Amino acid sequence: MASMRLSSFLFSLLGISFLLAGCGAVFVNEGSKNASLALDLPNPNANQKKADVSKEARVVANFDDGSKNMNSKLFNGGGGQWLAITFGGNKINSDFVVAGGANGTPKAAHLFGTLIDKGDKSYPAFQLQGKFKDSGYYDASAFTGIKFYYKCPATDAALKRRFAIGSAPTLPTSGGGTCTDGCYNNFGADMKVTPDWMTNSFAFADLKRESGWGSPVTPPDLTDHLKEFIDLEWANSANDAAGSYNIDYWVDEVEFF
Numbered sequence: 001m002a003s004m005r006l007s008s009f010l011f012s013l014l015g016i017s018f019l020l021a022g023c024g025a026v027f028v029n030e031g032s033k034n035a036s037l038a039l040d041l042p043n044p045n046a047n048q049k050k051a052d053v054s055k056e057a058r059v060v061a062n063f064d065d066g067s068k069n070m071n072s073k074l075f076n077g078g079g080g081q082w083l084a085i086t087f088g089g090n091k092i093n094s095d096f097v098v099a100g101g102a103n104g105t106p107k108a109a110h111l112f113g114t115l116i117d118k119g120d121k122s123y124p125a126f127q128l129q130g131k132f133k134d135s136g137y138y139d140a141s142a143f144t145g146i147k148f149y150y151k152c153p154a155t156d157a158a159l160k161r162r163f164a165i166g167s168a169p170t171l172p173t174s175g176g177g178t179c180t181d182g183c184y185n186n187f188g189a190d191m192k193v194t195p196d197w198m199t200n201s202f203a204f205a206d207l208k209r210e211s212g213w214g215s216p217v218t219p220p221d222l223t224d225h226l227k228e229f230i231d232l233e234w235a236n237s238a239n240d241a242a243g244s245y246n247i248d249y250w251v252d253e254v255e256f257f
Contacts, residue, residue, distance in 0.1 A: 051075070051142035053256075058143070060130060060232065060254040063097050063107040070130060075256075076139045080132045084111055088124035096128070101252045102149035102197040108252035111236075115158075119242030125235040126158075126247040130254070135176065137168060138229040140204075143256035146232075147201035151250040152193050158236035158247055163200070164188025165207060168228035169217045176230050185214025186233065187222040197252070 057075040061082065070080030086092040092113055101108040111126050132138035152161060164186035171177030171184065187207040191200070204222050217225075232254065236247045 050144065053142050058256045060146075060256065062101070062105060062253050063109055064101065064105055066097055066107055068097060070132065075142055077132060079134045080130065080138075082109065083129045083131065085127045085129050086115070086124060088116070088118065088122050090115055090124055090126075092126055100250075102151075102250075103253070105252065108149075108250050110250045111234075112246075112248040115236075115238060115245045115247050117238035117240060117242055117245065119240055121240060123237060123240050125237035126249075127233055127235040128251055130232040132229055132231060137176075137227060139227045140229050140256065141226040143204075143226075145201065145203040145206075145257050146254070147199060147257055148254040149197045149250075149252040150191060150194065150200050150234075151197045152191065152236070153195045153248055154193055155246055156193060156236060156248040157245045158238065158249075159241055159245070160239040161191035161193075161236045161249070162188050162234075163191055163202075164233045164235070165204075165222065165229060166231040166233055167222070167225045168230065169225060170209070170214070171230055179215060182213065182215035185209045188233070191234070191249075197250075201257070 053075045056071075056073050059071045060074055060077075061070050068082045070077060070082065072078070074080070082097075084092045084094060084096045090113070092111060096109050096111055097107055098110045099107055100110070109128055111128055113126065115124060115126055117124055146165075148163075150163075165188060166175070166177070166186050168177045168179075170179055170186045172179050175183075177183070187204075187209055189202055189207055204226065207222050209217070219225075234249065234251055236249055238245050
């Protein structure tokens with residue numbers, strides 16, 4: 001008799017389970033990462049509120065003080081510097097913080113000169129690089145994107161213009177990252193010729209790597225690596241097309257949002 005009662009009880013439980021499942025109920029183990037989905041409770045990881053950061057602490061650089069240092073008040077920042085970089089026998093203007101900023105501000109970054117590309121797969125470029133720290137990573141998880149002013153007159157003959165964010169999985173160990181092969185394919189976006197100052201605004205989720213080259217990144221999106229930023233990069237190049245190219249572009253008012 002006891003055995004029959006136990007069987008009946010188990011059958012009733014099974015019936016209730018099927019009924020609940022048919023109503024859309026979710027069964028999870030208590031303490032699991034999906035536990036919050038049960039009983040229509042909100043997922044604590046969904047739509048997490050970002051830190052409340054003041055406007056001046058969102059500024060990466062506006063160059064108005066004439067220095068090549070990043071904003072000392074940048075949230076989570078400290079010690080960052082701006083550099084003008086090229087290679088392959090090319091020379092770039094080292095005094096790149098000059099008068100004539102966006103919106104009538106005092107100064108901006110201006111890179112210009114002649115780029116020689118030998119077409120030898122070395123891919124030289126004129127690059128403005130803003131490195132967040134002397135060493136280690138910058139944590140940008142308080143923000144959802146970045147914006148800046150950009151100007152690139154028609155006299156710029158670059159065949160490729162790109163903004164990118166260098167992060168741990170895309171930069172080699174020599175550059176502070178963790179990439180060991182197929183490096184430098186950073187998350188970014190292509191830029192256009194614009195003779196007047198223009199605001200460019202990118203959500204981190206919209207910045208993508210270029211297709212067809214570079215080692216895979218796991219997890220695959222920039223939003224998975226917000227605590228691993230190393231630098232910001234603007235690069236104008238000939239993209240391996242042999243020849244001599246006039247390079248001329250400006251950057252100003254860089255800040256997170």
